[in-house]
Amino acid sequence: MSKLLNKWREKMTKEIKNPETIALHGGEYRSDPATTAVAVPIYRTTSYQFKDTGTAANLFALKEFGNIYTRIMNPTNDVLEKRVAALEGGLACVSVGSGQAASTFAITNCCQAGDNFISSTDLYGGTVNLFTHTLKKLGIEVRYADPTDPKNFEKQIDEKTRCIYAETLPNPYLRVFPIKEVSDIGRKHNIPLIMDNTAAPVICKPIEHGAAVVIHSLTKFIGGHGTVIGGCLVDGGNFDWTADPKRQPLFNEPDPSYGGAVWGKVVPELTGANVAYAVRARVVLLRDLGSALAPDNAFGIIQGMETVALRMKQHCSNAQKVVDFLTKHKNVERVIYPNIHKGEVGDRAKRYFKGGNGGLVGVEVKGGVEAGKKFIESLKMFYHVANIGDARSLAIHPATTTHSQLTSEELLAAGVTPGYVRLSIGIEHPDDILADLDQALKASGGAKLKAVS
Ligand code: PLP
Numbered sequence: 001m002s003k004l005l006n007k008w009r010e011k012m013t014k015e016i017k018n019p020e021t022i023a024l025h026g027g028e029y030r031s032d033p034a035t036t037a038v039a040v041p042i043y044r045t046t047s048y049q050f051k052d053t054g055t056a057a058n059l060f061a062l063k064e065f066g067n068i069y070t071r072i073m074n075p076t077n078d079v080l081e082k083r084v085a086a087l088e089g090g091l092a093c094v095s096v097g098s099g100q101a102a103s104t105f106a107i108t109n110c111c112q113a114g115d116n117f118i119s120s121t122d123l124y125g126g127t128v129n130l131f132t133h134t135l136k137k138l139g140i141e142v143r144y145a146d147p148t149d150p151k152n153f154e155k156q157i158d159e160k161t162r163c164i165y166a167e168t169l170p171n172p173y174l175r176v177f178p179i180k181e182v183s184d185i186g187r188k189h190n191i192p193l194i195m196d197n198t199a200a201p202v203i204c205k206p207i208e209h210g211a212a213v214v215i216h217s218l219t220k221f222i223g224g225h226g227t228v229i230g231g232c233l234v235d236g237g238n239f240d241w242t243a244d245p246k247r248q249p250l251f252n253e254p255d256p257s258y259g260g261a262v263w264g265k266v267v268p269e270l271t272g273a274n275v276a277y278a279v280r281a282r283v284v285l286l287r288d289l290g291s292a293l294a295p296d297n298a299f300g301i302i303q304g305m306e307t308v309a310l311r312m313k314q315h316c317s318n319a320q321k322v323v324d325f326l327t328k329h330k331n332v333e334r335v336i337y338p339n340i341h342k343g344e345v346g347d348r349a350k351r352y353f354k355g356g357n358g359g360l361v362g363v364e365v366k367g368g369v370e371a372g373k374k375f376i377e378s379l380k381m382f383y384h385v386a387n388i389g390d391a392r393s394l395a396i397h398p399a400t401t402t403h404s405q406l407t408s409e410e411l412l413a414a415g416v417t418p419g420y421v422r423l424s425i426g427i428e429h430p431d432d433i434l435a436d437l438d439q440a441l442k443a444s445g446g447a448k449l450k451a452v453s
Contacts, residue, residue: 011447019308019309023309026084043070060263070292074292076295079302080232083302084234090237091275091278092279094278102133102196104130105126105255107194109284110162110250118165121144122147130164143156148179150178152407153185161189162191167195169360170199172398174336174338174341175348183211187239192241197214198388199220202221202308209352212277213233213277219387220387220390225300229297231296235277241263309426311357313355315389315426315427317356325438326361335364338353361423363421365444371445375421380441391427393436394423396422
């Protein structure tokens, strides 16, 4: 590379913070080192030829960093990982096969049997299942805290608490999480805050507000086209895993599965960077649990990600138009959107979001369950699917679908009322989105059906 180009790359990596540019140029990739191809190649390989036996041994001993095996790393995935890390303002990123794998890794990278963690009650239904049932079977206890008051998190901490977990913009309530307030509480006790930022890429950067780790379901807004399932964990590089060795045993005690490595010490020594969390997730969890993202899928997500900043602008602006339209509509009981909440919860949207309030909108159609169902069935352009963050507009009735495995108490705790419909507003022309909503609301019968519910 020319000197000038090198300089620009350095500036790009260190100084350029604009998401539009990062999404296209972030990370170290300029062109393929072997062919100079500009588009990121799909490295469809399981393995990498070692230069010699010494290099092979060094790679396995982490004395040198390089490609070993695609379950653990891959050059296509590497480009995606560096771009997402740059987008979130983190130091390193590990990609995995789905958002669910990312949540599983996020917790099991710092908790083991006998430990507990505190989670916000405002969560994706699949995450509730993972935390309440599957992690419990592995001996890891979740303690739920209502995020309306950040102090609820502190009340649940004991000597076995290893991390705090929350979503930036959880549906159905769409109450923005008090990131800094809870991160400050955690840091007082040397407990990291892990934020699922799936619903708010570009408009919110939780690491800037104190989160230690950000996870994504890349399936949603970052991939953006409903074509690929993927996930990732971003290490903020801003948390001292060794400050209180008893608090974080997985980073301070020798790991017998890796020659007695003490991850909190060995990683900064080897890399010169505070990325023990990311390295452990890669070399221990990906090694043992699998869940690697296929390079073909990483390529699909890289393509989608190139336009994420542009799409988020359109998602946000269209969603605001939908909110303005629905709040005035006679067949609508209630609209949920981050900036509609009153008081402190509403103020969080102003404090934490830049450039919009996201693409998700909640709506309660007048007439309860039946009207809600009729409304969804009458939508013509919106797809009726279990996804969010697609370029297309989507709708679903959570109580009978995404959240259907929760008990009625869990449903209410998660804010899923019977008639609630979740909309993920796409990037179509706003006039066409409003027209589809209007005709479906009229078809739903609105207030006339109220007596039936
Ligand atoms: N986190 C959030 C906020 C989600 O909405 C989802 C999926 O809907 C997930 C995680 C899980 O992601 P995936 O479907 O990619 O496994």
